[in-house]
Amino acid sequence: MKSSIAMSLAAVAAIGITVSAEVPAAEAKGHSCKAIAKFDRNGDGRLSIFEAKRAGRATFNALNPDGDFTLEYAEVRGRIGPKTFDRYNRIKRKGLDRIEWTRLVRARFHAANPDGDRTIECNELYTPAGRRLMAVIAY
Ligand SMILES: [Ca+2]
Ligand SMILES: [Ca+2]
Numbered sequence: 001m002k003s004s005i006a007m008s009l010a011a012v013a014a015i016g017i018t019v020s021a022e023v024p025a026a027e028a029k030g031h032s033c034k035a036i037a038k039f040d041r042n043g044d045g046r047l048s049i050f051e052a053k054r055a056g057r058a059t060f061n062a063l064n065p066d067g068d069f070t071l072e073y074a075e076v077r078g079r080i081g082p083k084t085f086d087r088y089n090r091i092k093r094k095g096l097d098r099i100e101w102t103r104l105v106r107a108r109f110h111a112a113n114p115d116g117d118r119t120i121e122c123n124e125l126y127t128p129a130g131r132r133l134m135a136v137i138a139y
């Protein structure tokens with residue numbers, strides 16, 4: 001009984017931590033789904049492609065305060081490397097537009113979902129591919 005109370009207190013404490021693109025090591029160990037909860041519109045504890053794309057759009061807007069239609073390389077602030085930026089940036093005169101950014105989110109979603117179901121589960125988020133997905137959807 002005592003241990004179950006302690007466990008739920010720990011869970012409550014874990015919920016208080018702010019989500020960032022970097023997943024804290026302690027959280028990864030416990031596989032808390034707090035990081036997913038932030039984007040989990042339907043509350044099933046999993047991240048669907050729709051939820052990921054929505055989060056990706058919000059991140060795009062947050063990274064693009066000048067309100068133009070593209071993210072320049074400086075605006076992505078190290079979330080993606082120069083090669084990735086270049087690969088998804090089809091029209092080279094400008095930065096990444098919303099469609100290109102969403103294409104990147106989708107590719108990273110699938111890369112982070114090796115079991116091939118329709119959703120990212122907690123354990124999939126705490127992998128290198130899951131962290132790369134977080135880098136483009138978490139803000
Ligand atoms: Ca969900
Ligand atoms: Ca911009």
Ligand SMILES: [Ca+2]
Nearest residue numbers: 113119120121
């Ligand atoms: Ca999955």
